[in-house]
Amino acid sequence: MTASTTNDQVGTGTAEEIAGDRVGAIETRGIEPVPDEERHGHASQMFWTWFAANISILGLPLGATLVAFRGLDIWQAILVAVIGSVGSFALVGILSLAGKKGGAPALTLSRAVFGQRGNAGPTLISWLSRVGWETISTTTAAYALLALFQWIFGWHQNTVLTVVSLLVFIGCTLLISGLGHATIMWINKWATVVFGVLNLIVMGFLVATVDWDKVLGVHAGPVSSVVAGVGFIAAGTGIGWANAGADYARYLPRSIPGGRLVTASAFGAGIPLVLLISLGSLLSAGDSTLASASDPVAAINGMLPSWMAVPYLIAAFGGLLMSNHLSTYSAGLTMLTLGLRVRRHWAVTVDVVLMFLGGIYFMLIAKDFYGPFSTFLTLLAVPISAWVGVILVDSARGRGYDAKALMDTSRASRYWYSGGFHLPAVAAWAAAIVMGLLFTEASTSADDVWFAGPWAHTWLGDNGLGWAISMAVGALVYAVFGRRPSLAPEPPEVPGAPAREAAGAGR
Template sequence: MVAQENEGLIETRSIDMVPDHERHGTPFSQFTLWFGANIQITAVVDGALAVVFGADALWAFIGLLVGNIFGGAVMALHSAQGPRLGLPQMISSRAQFGVLGAILPLILAVVMYLGFATTSTVLSGQAINLIIGVQNPIVGIVIFGSITLLISLLGYKYIHALGRLATITGIIGFTYLMIMAFIKFPVASLFGVKPFELTTFLLAVALSAGWQLTFGPYVADYSRYLPRNTSQSSTFWNTFLGSVIGTQWAMTLGVIITAASFAGYGGSFLKNQVGYLGELAGGGIIAILIYLAIITSKLTVNTLNAYGSFMSMLTITTALSGKNTASKTQRTLFIIAMLTATVCIAIFASKDLLNLFKNFVLLILSVFTPWSSVNLIDYYWISKEKIDIPALYDPDGRYGRWNAPALVSYITGVLVQIPFLATAMYTGPITKMLGGTDISWIVGLLVTAALYYPWAKRCNVAPDDMIYPEECVAATIEKE
């Protein structure tokens, strides 16, 4: 039987389960996708922020690495669910939150996609304008948004192909930029200038952990087409290594060039991030090639944001309508709506991009750390990887409309972080007592886990074995 997804140019699956006869690919596709999506300029900005807000280059590097490893492990555990379930990530949240209860984290996920997509669109628009020699920022923004729209509409196969391309261009481009940084700056002298400070170190950890954790709500969207017998460890390690290596590489470049700027070398990365990298490359045709690499990587992650947002919006609307899939027309309309909103926000975005981005990442981290805690504890320790998939689409089924253990634990996990927050808009009283050290996400993770695990254990409704939709079982039997 020919896989349904291969019958046309545009992907036909949406929030429904991918049956076995349509599965394809290898775990290495997760490495290239997540490496290509993360070795990009916004990760350079994120690494720069650790230095901007006070960390020594050495401790910024170490803190970012710690956060990437921790957050990357959590993110990869979400990815490992994809082959077994064959579902988009946020649909599986209905097993914890209930069919209607899952709408709460879904709404927040859509806000997250908008925030990250806007940042991508602004920076990529700058790169496009530098290539074509246009001053009006709207031109580059609209061009980038249009390309994102096209690939998002085509779907899964083309997103992975773009990830492979971004991996190649990213390795070449960022290797060259790193070499040029070592040639132009006395890199060794930039490290160990300041003593260790816990506050700035933990900020660096939070920035990179937040970067990784925000992929959690949609990472399984891109592993769900892998064959069901794909090793969980292979999916985990390919996702983990691709995401952590790509991100740390880009963030390290951000640390180096920002520390060099503060030491009086090479101008200011903060004032013109895209143009600075072009100048670092040496200008001319080399700079244009670097801009193309920037656009390719940003296009990869922006497509993930658009694709993930359409999945989340469909999950919300189908929970209310009672449907379990969506037409190509619905897919198209949701993606167009998301990208139109992104382009409009990007056009009118504030110029204070760095500070806004730092506060946005930390705010989103406080929202999605409790969600990851609930989802992973339930999947691996409560239901033990056994899900009633048809019940995920039935408000009157096994998981019901609302699930109190997950919802109460999640909301508590968010609220308990408030006294520990450290943002430009609000600094919690406990954070002030700690000298500005932000440990809110750690508190949210632990409190959510401590509350949810015993409660969910007592109220466990998981089946004894996986339950698949009848049509998927029938298709598998027919193929055999």
């Protein structure tokens, strides 16, 4: 065993501990591939996973934006919601097939494509993406909890209560994410049913507030706006989860048909997203305030009867928690892939501390909620999409995974390539980022432009499609210059002792 491999063995547990993927028990597995004899579960788990991730109220402002700022009518908005959300999560399902095949988290498997050192860039970007999404969810949930405190106890928002609200939500997130995979899968199914029903009740009352005359009086937007709307919804939904799909499929048996995973992912996310985005579009057609609200929780609450406040706020809090614990779990795995040498649950703890600090910034320092939110989405969607383009081509070529080489970060690793970099993949990723950014503008307002590419005000740039260009360029460049990968050895190497000896950091 090499010295570097040994360094990756922080927190190594017994075989019994590693196999202990049980509800209510702390998951002891880190990023090391799951052996075949420890695989379990069904394709339906992906349905519940992505349903849970998308029942939060953040879908409503997305739909409101389609009408208020994109100029679509309700029928166009519904079409955009279907194509953008179902299509983007079908892509998440396709990318999750690598997890079923290789048994490891998405960014750990990415080592085989980019090289042990070359993978650091995509992994860092993915981690930043997860932390950003967590901060958005945490901030929104804290607003919901503050409103709940005010309704029940009459307590008005102040600095202390804001901090308490953040800590309550983060504590709930840490409890679920810290326990790990089995608990998350169980929570996803049953809590989704509870919060899903609550959301349906709330949505029913929101529909009653719709001004149907104004909705039906909205004129259809141009086809170009529909195309741009699809890109906007895809970037705000599935693309944000594209680098996490394999994290939740890695425990599934190899024998599960890939088509079932793709279908389960697409419809699991698509059902709640289409409903929420469509409703947000309906609400905005009658009143555009939701699309620009600095506190979306309060804006939606104001549309409901006063007696609906408590069930609505509970539904909002629970839906955001379902999304956040998934994001936090993936962020912990991504930190371990970056090289943080602690047990997995401690990686999650580090992540929630950063989440708390981000929430403090959004709620007590920053004055604009959706400005930083949209800017964050715009910038990180480009490098993530570039990674997706490269990974899709690599997977289509029949990539196999060597469990031992994935965890061996030494020069002896099969995935060391040239100085730790697989140059065709790294070059394709870099070229795709540059091309995507040429068409991208990131700003919180007309007077606060963070970044603007030279072609940001062409049609593609104005409609926020820099991420799509990035994905296409990454796939094209890697397809031309990347060689077909050789297949990794099949079991017994994956489930056997050598793979366990190369077990990775952070268990």
